[in-house]
Amino acid sequence: MNNFDWIVVGAGITGSALSYELSKKGLKVLLLEKDPNYDNATRYSYGGIAYWSGTDDYSIQLCQESREIHSNLSEELGASTEFRELDLMLTIPVDNNPQSIAKNYEKFFIKPRLLNPEETTEVEPLLNKNAISGCLRLPHGHIHPEKTNKAYQQAFLRLGGTLNYEKVTQLLSQNKTIQGVKTNKEEYYGENVVICAGGLSHLLLKNTGININIYFTHSQLILTPTVDIKLQTLVMPAVLNRLDIEEKSGDSGIQPLWDNPSDDVISDVMEPGAIQFLDGSFCLGQTSQIITNPTVKLNETTAEKTIREGIEPILPKLQNLPGKLHSCLVAFCPDSNFLVGKINDFKGLHLFSGFTSTLMFAPPLARRFADWATNNNEKMPSL
Numbered sequence: 461m462n463n464f465d466w467i468v469v470g471a472g473i474t475g476s477a478l479s480y481e482l483s484k485k486g487l488k489v490l491l492l493e494k495d496p497n498y499d500n501a502t503r504y505s506y507g508g509i510a511y512w513s514g515t516d517d518y519s520i521q522l523c524q525e526s527r528e529i530h531s532n533l534s535e536e537l538g539a540s541t542e543f544r545e546l547d548l549m550l551t552i553p554v555d556n557n558p559q560s561i562a563k564n565y566e567k568f569f570i571k572p573r574l575l576n577p578e579e580t581t582e583v584e585p586l587l588n589k590n591a592i593s594g595c596l597r598l599p600h601g602h603i604h605p606e607k608t609n610k611a612y613q614q615a616f617l618r619l620g621g622t623l624n625y626e627k628v629t630q631l632l633s634q635n636k637t638i639q640g641v642k643t644n645k646e647e648y649y650g651e652n653v654v655i656c657a658g659g660l661s662h663l664l665l666k667n668t669g670i671n672i673n674i675y676f677t678h679s680q681l682i683l684t685p686t687v688d689i690k691l692q693t694l695v696m697p698a699v700l701n702r703l704d705i706e707e708k709s710g711d712s713g714i715q716p717l718w719d720n721p722s723d724d725v726i727s728d729v730m731e732p733g734a735i736q737f738l739d740g741s742f743c744l745g746q747t748s749q750i751i752t753n754p755t756v757k758l759n760e761t762t763a764e765k766t767i768r769e770g771i772e773p774i775l776p777k778l779q780n781l782p783g784k785l786h787s788c789l790v791a792f793c794p795d796s797n798f799l800v801g802k803i804n805d806f807k808g809l810h811l812f813s814g815f816t817s818t819l820m821f822a823p824p825l826a827r828r829f830a831d832w833a834t835n836n837n838e839k840m841p842s843l
Protein backbone atom coordinates (compact mmCIF):
# COMPACT_ATOMS: atom_id res chain seq x y z
CA MET A 461 0.00 0.00 0.00
CA ASN A 462 2.77 2.46 0.97
CA ASN A 463 5.10 1.35 -1.81
CA PHE A 464 5.78 3.61 -4.77
CA ASP A 465 8.10 3.70 -7.78
CA TRP A 466 8.83 7.37 -7.11
CA ILE A 467 8.29 9.61 -4.12
CA VAL A 468 8.36 13.34 -4.96
CA VAL A 469 8.92 15.78 -2.08
CA GLY A 470 7.32 19.22 -2.60
CA ALA A 471 4.40 20.21 -4.84
CA GLY A 472 5.46 23.56 -6.26
CA ILE A 473 5.89 23.77 -10.04
CA THR A 474 8.98 21.51 -10.00
CA GLY A 475 7.36 18.68 -8.01
CA SER A 476 3.98 18.94 -9.74
CA ALA A 477 5.41 18.95 -13.27
CA LEU A 478 7.76 16.07 -12.46
CA SER A 479 5.05 13.95 -10.75
CA TYR A 480 2.83 14.37 -13.80
CA GLU A 481 5.60 13.41 -16.26
CA LEU A 482 6.63 10.35 -14.20
CA SER A 483 2.97 9.20 -13.96
CA LYS A 484 2.58 9.62 -17.71
CA LYS A 485 5.25 6.92 -18.04
CA GLY A 486 3.02 4.53 -16.07
CA LEU A 487 5.01 4.82 -12.83
CA LYS A 488 3.36 4.72 -9.40
CA VAL A 489 4.08 8.15 -7.94
CA LEU A 490 3.49 9.72 -4.51
CA LEU A 491 3.65 13.53 -4.27
CA LEU A 492 4.08 14.90 -0.73
CA GLU A 493 3.40 18.55 0.12
CA LYS A 494 3.64 19.99 3.62
CA ASP A 495 1.57 23.12 3.03
CA PRO A 496 -2.07 22.87 1.86
CA ASN A 497 -2.11 26.68 1.49
CA TYR A 498 0.80 26.65 -0.96
CA ASP A 499 2.59 29.66 0.53
CA ASN A 500 5.43 28.89 -1.85
CA ALA A 501 7.51 30.51 -4.57
CA THR A 502 5.35 29.12 -7.36
CA ARG A 503 2.16 30.72 -6.06
CA TYR A 504 3.82 34.13 -5.65
CA SER A 505 5.77 34.28 -8.88
CA TYR A 506 5.15 36.65 -11.80
CA GLY A 507 4.60 33.71 -14.15
CA GLY A 508 7.14 34.81 -16.77
CA ILE A 509 8.69 32.32 -19.19
CA ALA A 510 12.09 33.56 -20.33
CA TYR A 511 12.27 31.50 -23.52
CA TRP A 512 14.76 34.01 -24.98
CA SER A 513 17.41 33.31 -22.35
CA GLY A 514 19.30 30.34 -23.81
CA THR A 515 23.04 30.91 -24.15
CA ASP A 516 24.35 27.57 -25.49
CA ASP A 517 23.01 24.71 -27.62
CA TYR A 518 21.49 22.85 -24.66
CA SER A 519 19.77 25.81 -23.00
CA ILE A 520 18.54 27.10 -26.37
CA GLN A 521 17.01 23.71 -27.06
CA LEU A 522 15.34 23.73 -23.61
CA CYS A 523 13.97 27.24 -24.29
CA GLN A 524 12.44 26.05 -27.54
CA GLU A 525 11.00 22.89 -25.94
CA SER A 526 9.58 25.00 -23.12
CA ARG A 527 7.79 27.37 -25.47
CA GLU A 528 6.34 24.42 -27.35
CA ILE A 529 5.22 22.63 -24.13
CA HIS A 530 3.66 25.78 -22.65
CA SER A 531 1.79 26.51 -25.93
CA ASN A 532 0.08 23.11 -25.70
CA LEU A 533 -0.08 22.63 -21.94
CA SER A 534 -3.66 23.80 -21.31
CA GLU A 535 -4.91 21.31 -23.86
CA GLU A 536 -2.68 18.50 -22.61
CA LEU A 537 -3.57 19.00 -18.93
CA GLY A 538 -7.25 19.72 -19.55
CA ALA A 539 -7.24 23.06 -17.68
CA SER A 540 -6.17 26.55 -18.63
CA THR A 541 -2.67 27.71 -17.65
CA GLU A 542 -3.53 31.13 -19.18
CA PHE A 543 -0.46 30.89 -21.43
CA ARG A 544 0.09 33.92 -23.64
CA GLU A 545 2.92 35.80 -25.28
CA LEU A 546 3.67 39.30 -24.05
CA ASP A 547 6.47 41.85 -23.98
CA LEU A 548 9.02 41.84 -21.20
CA MET A 549 10.14 45.40 -20.47
CA LEU A 550 13.48 45.56 -18.66
CA THR A 551 13.86 49.06 -17.30
CA ILE A 552 17.22 50.83 -17.29
CA PRO A 553 17.72 53.32 -14.44
CA VAL A 554 18.07 56.97 -15.46
CA ASP A 555 21.72 57.13 -14.32
CA ASN A 556 22.82 54.06 -16.34
CA ASN A 557 24.12 53.99 -19.87
CA PRO A 558 21.54 52.05 -21.95
CA GLN A 559 24.09 50.77 -24.50
CA SER A 560 26.35 49.28 -21.86
CA ILE A 561 23.39 47.58 -20.08
CA ALA A 562 22.20 46.22 -23.46
CA LYS A 563 25.64 44.64 -23.94
CA ASN A 564 24.98 42.33 -20.97
CA TYR A 565 22.11 40.79 -22.94
CA GLU A 566 24.12 40.01 -26.06
CA LYS A 567 24.88 36.50 -24.78
CA PHE A 568 21.22 35.43 -25.16
CA PHE A 569 20.06 33.79 -28.38
CA ILE A 570 17.14 36.21 -28.70
CA LYS A 571 18.51 39.75 -28.37
CA PRO A 572 16.45 42.55 -26.84
CA ARG A 573 15.48 45.74 -28.66
CA LEU A 574 16.77 48.84 -26.96
CA LEU A 575 14.01 51.46 -26.68
CA ASN A 576 14.45 55.09 -25.68
CA PRO A 577 12.10 56.50 -22.99
CA GLU A 578 9.54 57.80 -25.55
CA GLU A 579 9.42 54.48 -27.41
CA THR A 580 9.13 52.70 -24.06
CA THR A 581 5.96 54.53 -23.08
CA GLU A 582 4.41 53.84 -26.48
CA VAL A 583 4.66 50.13 -25.61
CA GLU A 584 3.94 50.47 -21.88
CA PRO A 585 2.12 53.73 -21.10
CA LEU A 586 2.24 53.07 -17.33
CA LEU A 587 6.04 53.38 -17.26
CA ASN A 588 7.40 56.77 -16.23
CA LYS A 589 9.77 57.96 -18.96
CA ASN A 590 11.50 60.40 -16.59
CA ALA A 591 12.70 57.60 -14.33
CA ILE A 592 14.48 55.58 -17.01
CA SER A 593 17.20 56.06 -19.60
CA GLY A 594 15.66 53.35 -21.75
CA CYS A 595 14.23 49.89 -21.77
CA LEU A 596 15.09 46.48 -23.22
CA ARG A 597 12.13 44.84 -24.92
CA LEU A 598 12.01 41.06 -25.25
CA PRO A 599 9.36 38.57 -26.33
CA HIS A 600 8.34 36.60 -23.23
CA GLY A 601 5.85 33.90 -22.33
CA HIS A 602 3.40 34.20 -19.48
CA ILE A 603 1.28 31.77 -17.45
CA HIS A 604 -0.78 31.93 -14.31
CA PRO A 605 1.64 30.04 -12.06
CA GLU A 606 -0.88 28.83 -9.47
CA LYS A 607 -3.36 27.65 -12.11
CA THR A 608 -0.58 25.90 -14.03
CA ASN A 609 0.55 24.12 -10.87
CA LYS A 610 -3.03 23.00 -10.12
CA ALA A 611 -3.49 21.88 -13.73
CA TYR A 612 -0.38 19.67 -13.49
CA GLN A 613 -1.64 18.22 -10.21
CA GLN A 614 -5.16 17.50 -11.48
CA ALA A 615 -3.77 15.74 -14.55
CA PHE A 616 -1.39 13.78 -12.27
CA LEU A 617 -4.32 12.66 -10.08
CA ARG A 618 -6.31 11.60 -13.16
CA LEU A 619 -3.37 9.39 -14.16
CA GLY A 620 -3.69 7.59 -10.80
CA GLY A 621 -1.06 9.56 -8.85
CA THR A 622 -1.33 10.15 -5.09
CA LEU A 623 -1.00 13.61 -3.52
CA ASN A 624 -0.81 13.71 0.29
CA TYR A 625 -0.46 16.78 2.49
CA GLU A 626 2.29 15.66 4.86
CA LYS A 627 5.67 17.05 5.80
CA VAL A 628 8.67 14.89 5.01
CA THR A 629 10.75 14.84 8.18
CA GLN A 630 13.39 12.27 7.22
CA LEU A 631 14.78 10.43 4.23
CA LEU A 632 14.93 6.69 5.00
CA SER A 633 18.09 4.96 3.81
CA GLN A 634 20.35 2.01 4.45
CA ASN A 635 23.95 1.66 3.28
CA LYS A 636 23.61 4.83 1.21
CA THR A 637 20.59 3.41 -0.60
CA ILE A 638 17.28 5.22 -0.35
CA GLN A 639 14.38 3.22 1.09
CA GLY A 640 11.68 5.89 1.27
CA VAL A 641 10.65 8.81 3.47
CA LYS A 642 9.17 9.43 6.87
CA THR A 643 6.54 12.15 7.25
CA ASN A 644 4.78 13.68 10.24
CA LYS A 645 2.13 10.93 9.78
CA GLU A 646 3.50 7.85 7.96
CA GLU A 647 6.41 6.04 6.42
CA TYR A 648 6.41 5.51 2.66
CA TYR A 649 8.68 3.20 0.72
CA GLY A 650 10.07 3.50 -2.76
CA GLU A 651 13.21 2.82 -4.76
CA ASN A 652 13.43 6.43 -5.85
CA VAL A 653 12.98 9.73 -4.04
CA VAL A 654 13.30 13.13 -5.72
CA ILE A 655 13.64 16.35 -3.77
CA CYS A 656 11.61 19.26 -5.19
CA ALA A 657 11.37 21.14 -1.89
CA GLY A 658 12.38 24.55 -3.29
CA GLY A 659 14.06 26.72 -0.65
CA LEU A 660 14.00 23.90 1.88
CA SER A 661 15.87 21.40 -0.31
CA HIS A 662 19.25 22.33 1.22
CA LEU A 663 18.04 21.60 4.75
CA LEU A 664 16.37 18.31 3.86
CA LEU A 665 19.52 17.05 2.15
CA LYS A 666 21.81 18.36 4.88
CA ASN A 667 19.86 16.38 7.49
CA THR A 668 20.80 13.26 5.50
CA GLY A 669 24.47 14.29 5.46
CA ILE A 670 24.43 15.57 1.88
CA ASN A 671 25.87 18.99 1.14
CA ILE A 672 24.79 20.49 -2.16
CA ASN A 673 25.11 24.10 -3.29
CA ILE A 674 21.43 24.91 -3.20
CA TYR A 675 20.29 27.85 -1.09
CA PHE A 676 17.38 30.27 -0.86
CA THR A 677 16.40 33.91 -0.73
CA HIS A 678 13.50 35.25 1.32
CA SER A 679 11.31 37.07 -1.16
CA GLN A 680 8.46 39.48 -0.48
CA LEU A 681 5.81 40.82 -2.85
CA ILE A 682 2.34 42.35 -2.90
CA LEU A 683 -0.72 40.68 -4.46
CA THR A 684 -3.61 42.98 -5.31
CA PRO A 685 -7.27 42.22 -6.00
CA THR A 686 -8.72 42.87 -9.47
CA VAL A 687 -8.23 46.57 -10.24
CA ASP A 688 -9.37 48.89 -12.98
CA ILE A 689 -6.01 49.80 -14.52
CA LYS A 690 -4.23 48.10 -17.41
CA LEU A 691 -0.57 47.06 -17.55
CA GLN A 692 0.28 45.72 -21.03
CA THR A 693 3.62 44.06 -20.31
CA LEU A 694 5.74 42.35 -17.64
CA VAL A 695 8.05 44.97 -16.11
CA MET A 696 11.32 44.14 -14.38
CA PRO A 697 14.70 45.88 -13.98
CA ALA A 698 17.38 45.24 -16.59
CA VAL A 699 20.03 45.06 -13.87
CA LEU A 700 19.17 42.15 -11.59
CA ASN A 701 21.17 42.67 -8.40
CA ARG A 702 19.56 39.50 -7.02
CA LEU A 703 21.74 37.40 -9.33
CA ASP A 704 24.81 39.07 -7.80
CA ILE A 705 23.83 38.35 -4.23
CA GLU A 706 22.95 34.78 -5.19
CA GLU A 707 26.35 34.27 -6.75
CA LYS A 708 28.14 35.70 -3.71
CA SER A 709 26.15 33.53 -1.31
CA GLY A 710 28.08 30.51 -2.55
CA ASP A 711 31.42 32.09 -1.52
CA SER A 712 33.45 30.06 0.93
CA GLY A 713 33.19 32.79 3.58
CA ILE A 714 29.40 32.64 3.56
CA GLN A 715 28.94 28.89 3.20
CA PRO A 716 29.38 28.08 6.93
CA LEU A 717 26.45 30.43 7.66
CA TRP A 718 24.12 28.07 5.78
CA ASP A 719 25.12 25.30 8.17
CA ASN A 720 24.53 27.49 11.24
CA PRO A 721 21.41 29.42 10.27
CA SER A 722 21.03 32.86 11.80
CA ASP A 723 18.65 35.83 11.51
CA ASP A 724 21.41 38.16 10.22
CA VAL A 725 20.69 39.85 6.90
CA ILE A 726 23.62 38.93 4.62
CA SER A 727 22.30 40.91 1.66
CA ASP A 728 19.20 42.66 0.62
CA VAL A 729 17.87 43.96 -2.73
CA MET A 730 14.69 45.58 -4.01
CA GLU A 731 13.86 45.08 -7.69
CA PRO A 732 10.77 46.95 -8.83
CA GLY A 733 8.61 44.76 -11.03
CA ALA A 734 4.97 44.18 -11.90
CA ILE A 735 2.69 41.85 -13.79
CA GLN A 736 -1.06 41.88 -14.24
CA PHE A 737 -2.87 38.56 -14.50
CA LEU A 738 -5.82 37.99 -16.83
CA ASP A 739 -8.32 38.54 -13.99
CA GLY A 740 -6.98 42.10 -13.52
CA SER A 741 -5.06 41.42 -10.30
CA PHE A 742 -1.38 42.36 -9.93
CA CYS A 743 1.76 40.93 -8.43
CA LEU A 744 4.10 43.78 -7.41
CA GLY A 745 7.60 42.95 -6.35
CA GLN A 746 10.03 42.22 -5.12
CA THR A 747 12.47 42.25 -2.25
CA SER A 748 15.06 39.46 -1.95
CA GLN A 749 17.05 38.94 1.20
CA ILE A 750 19.67 36.39 2.06
CA ILE A 751 19.07 35.30 5.64
CA THR A 752 20.13 31.74 6.40
CA ASN A 753 17.33 30.98 8.86
CA PRO A 754 14.42 29.78 6.67
CA THR A 755 11.83 30.50 9.36
CA VAL A 756 12.99 34.02 10.33
CA LYS A 757 10.09 36.41 10.93
CA LEU A 758 10.43 39.30 8.46
CA ASN A 759 9.02 42.75 9.07
CA GLU A 760 5.98 43.01 6.78
CA THR A 761 5.37 46.74 7.25
CA THR A 762 8.92 47.62 6.22
CA ALA A 763 8.80 45.27 3.24
CA GLU A 764 5.51 46.67 1.97
CA LYS A 765 6.86 50.23 2.27
CA THR A 766 10.09 49.24 0.44
CA ILE A 767 8.17 47.66 -2.44
CA ARG A 768 5.74 50.56 -2.80
CA GLU A 769 8.58 53.13 -2.67
CA GLY A 770 10.57 51.10 -5.20
CA ILE A 771 7.62 50.90 -7.60
CA GLU A 772 6.74 54.59 -7.31
CA PRO A 773 9.33 56.18 -9.64
CA ILE A 774 8.97 53.50 -12.35
CA LEU A 775 5.25 52.73 -12.29
CA PRO A 776 3.70 55.58 -10.28
CA LYS A 777 0.08 54.58 -10.91
CA LEU A 778 0.66 51.20 -9.27
CA GLN A 779 2.27 52.46 -6.08
CA ASN A 780 -0.90 52.75 -4.02
CA LEU A 781 -2.95 49.83 -5.34
CA PRO A 782 -4.69 47.96 -2.55
CA GLY A 783 -2.94 44.69 -1.79
CA LYS A 784 -1.49 42.27 0.71
CA LEU A 785 2.13 41.43 1.40
CA HIS A 786 3.30 37.82 1.06
CA SER A 787 6.63 36.10 1.74
CA CYS A 788 8.19 32.94 0.40
CA LEU A 789 11.51 31.16 -0.01
CA VAL A 790 13.01 30.99 -3.51
CA ALA A 791 15.61 28.30 -4.17
CA PHE A 792 18.72 29.05 -6.22
CA CYS A 793 22.03 27.52 -7.06
CA PRO A 794 24.95 30.01 -7.27
CA ASP A 795 26.88 28.24 -10.02
CA SER A 796 24.34 26.58 -12.30
CA ASN A 797 21.00 27.11 -14.08
CA PHE A 798 19.48 24.08 -12.33
CA LEU A 799 20.34 21.04 -10.22
CA VAL A 800 18.73 18.08 -11.88
CA GLY A 801 19.76 14.45 -11.63
CA LYS A 802 20.73 11.66 -9.29
CA ILE A 803 22.79 12.42 -6.25
CA ASN A 804 26.12 10.68 -6.57
CA ASP A 805 26.95 8.07 -3.95
CA PHE A 806 23.37 7.82 -2.76
CA LYS A 807 21.42 5.22 -4.70
CA GLY A 808 17.85 6.17 -5.52
CA LEU A 809 18.08 9.80 -4.35
CA HIS A 810 17.56 12.64 -6.84
CA LEU A 811 17.29 16.41 -6.93
CA PHE A 812 15.11 18.55 -9.21
CA SER A 813 15.50 22.11 -7.98
CA GLY A 814 17.66 25.24 -7.84
CA PHE A 815 16.52 26.63 -11.19
CA THR A 816 16.96 30.08 -12.61
CA SER A 817 13.84 30.71 -14.74
CA THR A 818 12.07 27.75 -13.13
CA LEU A 819 8.82 28.24 -15.04
CA MET A 820 10.76 28.04 -18.29
CA PHE A 821 13.16 25.16 -17.45
CA ALA A 822 11.03 22.90 -15.22
CA PRO A 823 8.47 21.63 -17.79
CA PRO A 824 10.98 20.46 -20.46
CA LEU A 825 13.39 19.08 -17.86
CA ALA A 826 10.58 17.21 -16.07
CA ARG A 827 9.80 15.54 -19.39
CA ARG A 828 13.46 14.65 -19.96
CA PHE A 829 13.81 13.44 -16.37
CA ALA A 830 10.89 11.02 -16.86
CA ASP A 831 12.57 9.80 -20.08
CA TRP A 832 15.84 9.19 -18.21
CA ALA A 833 13.96 7.41 -15.41
CA THR A 834 12.35 4.94 -17.80
CA ASN A 835 14.87 4.55 -20.57
CA ASN A 836 17.91 2.52 -19.62
CA ASN A 837 19.80 3.68 -22.70
CA GLU A 838 19.71 7.34 -21.65
CA LYS A 839 21.94 8.26 -18.75
CA MET A 840 20.52 10.54 -16.10
CA PRO A 841 22.90 13.38 -15.10
CA SER A 842 24.65 13.03 -11.74
CA LEU A 843 25.18 15.75 -9.17
Ligand SMILES: Cc1cc2nc3c(=O)[nH]c(=O)nc-3n(C[C@H](O)[C@H](O)[C@H](O)COP(=O)(O)OP(=O)(O)OC[C@H]3O[C@@H](n4cnc5c(N)ncnc54)[C@H](O)[C@@H]3O)c2cc1C
Pocket residue numbers: 469470471472473474475492493494495498499500501502503504505506507508509510626627628629656657658659660661664679680681745746788789790791813814815816817818819820
Ligand atom coordinates in the same frame (compact mmCIF):
# COMPACT_ATOMS: atom_id res chain seq x y z
C1 LIG B 1 7.95 37.73 -6.81
C2 LIG B 1 8.50 36.56 -7.57
C3 LIG B 1 8.45 36.57 -8.95
C4 LIG B 1 8.97 35.49 -9.67
N1 LIG B 1 8.85 35.51 -11.03
C5 LIG B 1 9.29 34.46 -11.75
C6 LIG B 1 9.08 34.43 -13.16
O1 LIG B 1 8.51 35.36 -13.74
N2 LIG B 1 9.54 33.35 -13.85
C7 LIG B 1 10.17 32.30 -13.22
O2 LIG B 1 10.55 31.33 -13.90
N3 LIG B 1 10.36 32.30 -11.89
C8 LIG B 1 9.92 33.34 -11.14
N4 LIG B 1 10.08 33.33 -9.79
C9 LIG B 1 10.78 32.20 -9.17
C10 LIG B 1 9.85 31.00 -9.14
O3 LIG B 1 8.65 31.37 -8.54
C11 LIG B 1 10.46 29.85 -8.36
O4 LIG B 1 11.77 29.61 -8.81
C12 LIG B 1 9.66 28.55 -8.52
O5 LIG B 1 8.31 28.76 -8.28
C13 LIG B 1 10.21 27.51 -7.58
O6 LIG B 1 9.44 26.33 -7.71
P1 LIG B 1 9.78 25.11 -6.76
O7 LIG B 1 8.85 24.03 -7.06
O8 LIG B 1 11.25 24.86 -6.83
O9 LIG B 1 9.57 25.70 -5.26
P2 LIG B 1 8.25 26.06 -4.47
O10 LIG B 1 7.20 26.62 -5.35
O11 LIG B 1 8.67 26.88 -3.31
O12 LIG B 1 7.73 24.65 -3.98
C14 LIG B 1 8.43 23.86 -3.05
C15 LIG B 1 7.39 23.11 -2.23
O13 LIG B 1 8.04 22.16 -1.39
C16 LIG B 1 7.31 22.07 -0.19
N5 LIG B 1 8.16 21.47 0.83
C17 LIG B 1 9.32 21.96 1.33
N6 LIG B 1 9.82 21.12 2.27
C18 LIG B 1 8.96 20.08 2.35
C19 LIG B 1 8.93 18.91 3.14
N7 LIG B 1 9.88 18.63 4.05
N8 LIG B 1 7.88 18.04 2.98
C20 LIG B 1 6.91 18.30 2.06
N9 LIG B 1 6.88 19.41 1.31
C21 LIG B 1 7.90 20.29 1.43
C22 LIG B 1 6.96 23.53 0.11
O14 LIG B 1 5.88 23.65 1.01
C23 LIG B 1 6.63 24.06 -1.30
O15 LIG B 1 5.25 23.98 -1.58
C24 LIG B 1 9.56 34.39 -9.01
C25 LIG B 1 9.61 34.37 -7.62
C26 LIG B 1 9.08 35.43 -6.90
C27 LIG B 1 9.08 35.37 -5.40
